[in-house]
Amino acid sequence: MTTADLFLHILWPLAIASTLFLYWRIKPLPLPVTEGPIDTSPDVLPDPSLQERMWFDLGERIDRLCTLELSPESQKQQLFEQLSSLPPVMTLWAGFTNKEGAIDPFYVYDETEPGFLTEHYGVRHAAAIDEAENPTEYAFVSAQPHLFSNALEAPMDTAWQKRLRYAPLVSVLSIPLFSPDRARPEGIVTLYTDTACMDNDILTYLTNLLNRFMAFSHQNALYHRVLAQYNTVHSASRFYAQLINAAPIRICWKNSDLVYLGGNLSFAKDVRLGKPDALKGKTDHDLFGAEEARLFEMSDRKVLEHGTELLNRIEKQGEMWRLSSRAPLSDPNGRIVGVVIAYIDYTFQYRAQNYHETTEQRFRSLLDQMPTVAIQGFDEQRHINYWNRQSEALYGYSAEEALGRKIDELILPRSQQNHFAAGIAAWLNHNDAMGAEEHTVLARSGISIPVQSARILLDRATENPQFYAIDIDLSLQKAAESKLKQLADYDALTMLPNRHHLNYHLQSLITRAQRAEKQFAIFFIDLDNFKYINDTFGHNYGDKLLVQAARRLQHVLRESDYIARFGGDEFIVTVEYGEDHFVTSHIAQKMISVLQEGFNIKEQELYVGASIGITLFPENSSALDVLLKQADAAMYKAKRGGKNQFTYFTAEMTEEIERQLTMENALRQTFQDDKITFFYQPQVDLHTGVIVSCEALVRWYDEENSAYIPPITFLPIVEKAHLMQTLTQRAFEHAVRLLDQWRRLRLALIRIDVNVPAEQLANKEILTYVVHLLETYNIDPVFIGIEITEGQLIDLDTEAAKSVLGAFSDLGIHISIDDFGTGYSSLSYLSRLTIDTVKIDKSFVQEYESSQNQALIRSIIAMAHELGYQVVAEGVELPEQADALKKYRCDKVQGNHFYLPKHAEAMTRELTLNLHRHRKNLTK
Template sequence: MFARDSRLRQWLGQWLPKRPVTRRDSPATARGGQGDVDRVRRQYLESEQRFRALLESLPKVAVQGYDRDRRVIYWNEASTRLYGYSSDEAQGELLEDLIIPDAMRDGVIAAHRAWIHESVEIPAGELELRHQSGELVPVFSHHVMLNEHTDEPLMFCVDVDLSDQKRAHRDLEFATRFDRLTHLPNRQTFEADLDEVLDGCRRRGLGLALLYLDIDRFVEINDALGYEEGDRLLIELSRRLSEQLRATDLMSRVSGDEFVLAFPGVHREDDVMRVLHKVQEVFRRPFGLEGHKRSITASLGICLFPDNGAGARELIRNADVAKNQAKLEGRGGLRFFHQHLHDDLVRQHRLAESLERALDNNELFLHYQPQVSAASGRIENLEALLRWEPLPGQPVSPQEFIPVAERSGLIHRLGDWVMEETCRQRAQWRDAGVKLERIDINFSGRQMGRHDVFERLEAHLRRYRLGPREIGIELTENVLIEADARILEGLHSLHHRGFRIAIDDFGTGYSSLSYLKQFPVTSLKIDRSFVRDAPGQPEDRAIMEAAVFIGHRLGLEVVAEGVENAEQLALVRDIHCDLVQGFYFYRPMPADAIERLLVGGVQSLGSLSN
């Protein structure tokens, strides 16, 4: 535990007291030498005082001195703080009896003797020495031997306390391997542990079930009750889940409100369902939050080894894919992983990349579908419909790329582009003298969630000097039901200024009609599924009649979507729909075709027949 350290030896040597040298002086020297003797003695005392003051002023450096028999001759204050013994308690005691653990005792004695008798120095290093209480203390220890070739060798031990560094290292190691809040392994540790378990499963021919758990609406808990309550929920949930695990099972908190659990040896259907039941049982008991009992649910995704993956990372990813599908089904959803889920996810990812390139490469354009008067067949308004034709490639349906845009966040760029292009086209037709009331733009729920969506619409309108009668908006009823105060305030502002606001796909969302009197809407668009089946389905006709009746009583315009034949047109006229939109009159068309139509150059089959 001691070291050859010439710099330390020189440093200690220059401060250690040196005995005055006694010799026979010549008569000449003796006659005037008393003053020199006094000066040397004074320097000796001052040197000793400086040395002691220095050693006592080092709070983290413990210095002890030992004689040839390893008995304490010096013990500074830092040694007392480090090892617990006072200077009086330590004086005269053996080194090995004070601070040397039993397992090191014989080695220390042998090393000390080898240094004295054979000049074999002991290397410096990190050690764990014994405190008076019996606990081990980590130190970095140097030793210096003075007078090593005399009958009175002195050994000074310089020990630097490493407790803080060791504690910091342990804390750092814990932080890199475990979750601070729940003390569960983090994702990296879980992956490493799971790969080891999977190796064992392969050797023994066992399966494994991996479960990915995501607390439903956890963000709302944090927002409503505060992060402290959210943390309490996570700690309580991890405790409950841990109680359900066997010694061989693994669990990790992989992100804010997500956990993964691995169950080795679980592969048969009945075993998997048993594990699922245990996990779901955890959520059947309410959780105490803010002094109240609250029911919490979680979405679960499950994958199996070796069916759904060979390694930890692949299994976690696939279980995550299944969990995301479960979340789409609502609270408490459960999905098993199937390869087609991963294939769909990969395809959607590639589609999102292609869609982003399409925005840069001008592959997007708008078609416009007229809304005509049910009574006269005259074109009243247009609906702008987004189209995508990759270069090269086949057209991609909006039913396919719009959901991808919403999930990837591209919906905001798409929405900006549609607003810009619609306003530009409407202004162009206005300036050309083309007669047209308005063009309606569809807004998705994700798009409405953007904080400045109304400001962006207003900016486009100002740029092209358009008024509230020239551009309208269409929303699904679910968007209105889920709208927050900001969205409602923006819609009311548009409504008061004369904008037309339509509920699209009416009848396919929430069953409650109370929102019709609460929200600022001006028209209802009856979903095409009712129009398609109404001629042969009395129930669908009754729903349409009720929708028209309610709409008219509330002063709303009613539009029938998806009218494709004369029988459907006769029905919507019979129940007094105001406007008709569908292939029977006009398909969606590019801007140049619409312009020819509006100036009288083209008529539809429907308009000719009527």
């Protein structure tokens, strides 16, 4: 007897038996549940009740199951069938870990009507214990069994619990399943019962029983796998030589050094050796040309290094083209020790393929873009006789398990089986073909899979007609459609309806209210002090606060009420009421009260309030856009009145809204007609008096009143109308076109600085737009600058600011911080940003007589120079101010004392004069 025989027949069974004996003698460690301690010492409890005898009878059946000669998968299948057969069990869900550590469903049993409790039920890969959405996640993440005697009291405010309210279930138990050598669970089973029939003693017994079964399943699987390998190898050796030499395919095999160990007769003749024995000891360099040998060895080494197959490769061998496949050879321990190659003469096909190269390439491209297809073949009795690899992957049944079974009973829901059988009969008897359709099939795990299915009938007129079903998995497509729908209608953070869904709801609500002559109120809710929390603690805290705030608002609303996230920290609520709108005041006060309570976020107690504006339909208006503006106006009045209160819209607010609407419409028309204008205020070198740069200032000319409207009046309207991005893009476009004009006039170019709102620096869209403009007009980026106010910097996350501002700086674009000294930026914050210039706010310059302001100006200039920044002083209107700034070593100044803002033509003329002055100074 060889060593291998000794191991397989004697030592290995002995090792398995010893391991099983030791495992059954040692009981599992006690595993706690949520409701009281468990004594795990007894396997059989004294004086069992009727319910206890039922569970112990289950244990005896499972113990007998371990003695059957079944595969581990079949044993587990029968295990869960035994569990689900007990009278108290109405729902059972079981799953096992995959390679990524997530849980894949294995068995689902659901008697509840309409049977939706286990739909999309399972364990998420990254769920933490405090984020568990169902008992299965709770038990799996904690690696402990958990019992909820009253399932409705489980600490989970999730969709699972909402579904549970409609199911006749009482208690739920989740038990992690462990393998003998792993500390973490490899699976989990969850049982729901319609009575509170489980106590801690029974749970202990059931937990130990299931994990003993898992241990046996692992050991038994290992034994049968080794034994099957042994039988396969020894059975194959009896007819190996005859089979391989009779095959018309060329076959050969090599060791890990790529030396031939053998081959069949066809291959030996191909390489002109005549006999297979002559192959031994040869290499590809002995049999083929140098280039062919090198290419063959490269392919062989890929198989050896990666342990994967290389299938259907077209290779050149002398004058012949061959279609070859390679696979790794492994020893009994699973180590790769060589490679086997099989190929056929593909010369004729290759030449035909080469002749039709263009058509073939298009066909290949089409095949490459097609989704993976599962194909099943079956006869007129619907018995499966073909089952491709994708069918195995899609449905979870191997070909061996599927062949011979009826296709409708295997993968179709019960509700579809009679319809399918009738369709097959009608096709055979009346030639009434079954058309392609989209329907649902069932995988082995119990999961429903949407597919697009087509059927083909071959040999209908013969005694053996053949049917083929071609299924395309639509799961990803359906998931994407569902995700897109969710993204389109729901806010990703709070999961509330978003603005898109809100518009649809309001339009529908107005239509219904008009038909039924009903009244409703719109609440515009804005959180007070939310910006402070974002600025102080960061956006992560702010996001968590928004989620909690949304849940609190939902809890105080009635089922008929509606809430949506309007954007940022703003929410919209609609409330329908009868003759008296007193209920709206009551609801508004409840919302204010719940938002006043502290929010515990990451061990921080945070406080916000709410300002609420309310408008009534149809009392105030019947137009959707007007109602929203009315509620918005009422909210701002509540905020101005001291915050943390609600205000109803009144007629007195109408005039202000109409004024804003008129201005907004006029602004939109101005933007549409491209009549927005820009003036440019020069920045002067304080020591030479030469213009070195200028700032672009937006102006809106009111043609009706023949006057310019101040920016402070119309810029808030621009922001509310969501036109700020358009305005910024126009500013850059006018600046770059003006630079292009100056270059064509052969003027010396100076830098033009454009004001950019902080929120536009949160993404790279404006950066992309500026780069496109500069490339289109071929303008050097050094002649463009951006200005952002110091107060706006706090709206940017530090890393985001560094990234976006750094990207501008890397292009050579000049970065200036405007209104310096009035914001909240610390010196350490500024030192981490990529900036070039700080602009001293005009409030310091215009009150320069103050000794305190003088000290601040000197400190800002000294600090900026120390950090390597240039300094520009704004608002210089008097010669005394200019003299003082020159004495303080300020670099540049901007103000009416030197130049008023000029339109583009005037700025061009001024640059021409500036050029002459500069040349004149050089000649002195």
